Amino acid sequence: MSEPPRTLQPASTPSRGLGAGAGEGGLSAPTRHPLAWRDAEFYDEAALHSELERVYDICHGCRRCVSLCQAFPTLFDLVDNSSTMEVDGIAKADYGKVVEQCYLCDLCYQTKCPYVPPHQWNVDFPHLMLRAKAVEFRKGEVPASRQRLTNTTAFGKLASIPVITEAANAANRSPAMRKLVSKLLDVHPEAHLPEFHSNTARRRVGKLSSHEVSPQPAGTTRGRVAIFVTCYGNYNMPQVVEDLVVVLRHNGIEVKLVERESCCGMPKLELGDLQSVDRYKQDNLPVLAQAVAEGWDLMAPIPSCVLMFRQEIPLMYPEDAQVQAVKRGIFDPFEYLMLRHKAGLLKTTFVNALGRVAYHAPCHQRVQNIGPKTKELLALIPGTELEFIERCSGHDGSYGLRNDTYALSMKIARPVSSRAEKFAPDVVSSDCPMAADHIAHGMKDHQNAPAHPISLLRRAHGI
Ligand code: SF4
Numbered sequence: 001m002s003e004p005p006r007t008l009q010p011a012s013t014p015s016r017g018l019g020a021g022a023g024e025g026g027l028s029a030p031t032r033h034p035l036a037w038r039d040a041e042f043y044d045e046a047a048l049h050s051e052l053e054r055v056y057d058i059c060h061g062c063r064r065c066v067s068l069c070q071a072f073p074t075l076f077d078l079v080d081n082s083s084t085m086e087v088d089g090i091a092k093a094d095y096g097k098v099v100e101q102c103y104l105c106d107l108c109y110q111t112k113c114p115y116v117p118p119h120q121w122n123v124d125f126p127h128l129m130l131r132a133k134a135v136e137f138r139k140g141e142v143p144a145s146r147q148r149l150t151n152t153t154a155f156g157k158l159a160s161i162p163v164i165t166e167a168a169n170a171a172n173r174s175p176a177m178r179k180l181v182s183k184l185l186d187v188h189p190e191a192h193l194p195e196f197h198s199n200t201a202r203r204r205v206g207k208l209s210s211h212e213v214s215p216q217p218a219g220t221t222r223g224r225v226a227i228f229v230t231c232y233g234n235y236n237m238p239q240v241v242e243d244l245v246v247v248l249r250h251n252g253i254e255v256k257l258v259e260r261e262s263c264c265g266m267p268k269l270e271l272g273d274l275q276s277v278d279r280y281k282q283d284n285l286p287v288l289a290q291a292v293a294e295g296w297d298l299m300a301p302i303p304s305c306v307l308m309f310r311q312e313i314p315l316m317y318p319e320d321a322q323v324q325a326v327k328r329g330i331f332d333p334f335e336y337l338m339l340r341h342k343a344g345l346l347k348t349t350f351v352n353a354l355g356r357v358a359y360h361a362p363c364h365q366r367v368q369n370i371g372p373k374t375k376e377l378l379a380l381i382p383g384t385e386l387e388f389i390e391r392c393s394g395h396d397g398s399y400g401l402r403n404d405t406y407a408l409s410m411k412i413a414r415p416v417s418s419r420a421e422k423f424a425p426d427v428v429s430s431d432c433p434m435a436a437d438h439i440a441h442g443m444k445d446h447q448n449a450p451a452h453p454i455s456l457l458r459r460a461h462g463i
Pocket residue numbers: 068069070071072101102103104105106107108109125126129
């Protein structure tokens with residue numbers, strides 16, 4: 001299938017009216033234009049402002065997304081408080097206030113907006129925000145503290161040196177040190193920070209006993225999985241990666257870890273630092289594409305990392321064959337397990353009940369359009385009562401950590417935390433471990449540590 005043309009914006013600004021076959025309520029499937037991030041015009045501030053004005057005006061007339069995040073209320077407040085009460089009354093210098101509030105969850109594009117391509121209005125709000133962030137980054141307007149915070153691989157490597165692991169975790173718990181961290185890394189003193197582990201996922205999995213299986217292909221799965229461990233998986237939640245390996249092997253799947261990897265690039269994408277995303281892509285793609293060519297399926301335990309390889313990197317490199325191969329070859333863990341279940345290849349003998357589970361489906365998994373596979377699988381486990389929460393947790397990478405956005409992110413999380421609290425769960429769970437921690441952090445009376453769904457599945461299997 002040929003890719004749609006690379007566009008920065010429509011050739012002419014569309015009028016408010018429905019185009020034949022491409023209007024609101026049209027039957028065409030939503031599509032997405034590649035990101036023209038290598039074109040000079042992408043970084044042209046006047047062109048950007050003109051596109052922001054066009055799209056802000058459409059959003060002002062629509063206002064469907066008002067409850068999704070803080071970006072839309074910020075925009076509508078700017079309009080309503082302007083002299084004209086229209087977008088032309090907003091100072092261009094204030095356009096960035098909206099951009100600052102977008103954490104690229106993609107929900108507005110994927111779940112709400114009727115004006116996405118092929119509609120003639122061609123609204124792609126998240127990618128317009130990304131373009132504005134990239135312009136800001138190129139102008140040197142992103143603070144150094146925020147850039148440091150998104151160096152996840154470097155942080156993880158440093159913090160996994162045993163003596164530094166202890167120091168980093170102790171610093172996390174010390175109010176005095178958290179004030180220093182707040183200045184150095186722009187992390188709010190009250191934000192939940194994950195623990196670091198010197199016994200990384202790679203070290204743990206390396207110690208597991210060898211496991212011989214005869215991989216059985218089924219549908220689009222080949223029964224052989226190479227895991228992209230992820231920075232967070234390796235340094236912050238090594239137990240979850242180990243659990244993933246054990247669960248896959250228990251279900252007759254051959255497993256290995258991808259030989260080497262860099263960050264998927266999502267933290268840098270959220271910053272608008274597309275050169276760093278490009279650098280990580282150059283590191284990762286040859287290794288991942290080779291694994292696919294050698295007959296491995298790919299998997300990552302964090303939805304945002306899967307989304308990078310499934311959507312964002314392919315939109316940045318639409319012509320790159322390796323990128324397209326990796327896009328086709330990567331899976332969400334529960335999507336994969338449910339595909340195996342469909343073919344009768346999932347073990348459904350569960351020996352442990354999970355009790356009451358407040359399960360949250362993260363945005364970056366929802367927008368992959370794979371359906372609620374984690375919920376479906378957990379529902380197969382006897383003695384498990386699920387509260388299924390499909391609402392933004394407000395964490396979204398650094399948004400839930402930063403000094404200027406922590407309070408807003410807690411406000412976004414409040415309805416999710418309240419719903420979980422009302423359910424009185426035994427455990428809080430989300431495929432996104434940062435979201436699970438953020439939700440639990442907002443719950444007053446819940447003491448148990450959150451658990452990743454793959455760890456719950458291992459527990460249910462009793463393995
Ligand atoms: S991508 Fe997410 S955070 Fe950004 S404007 Fe859309 S809903 Fe809000």
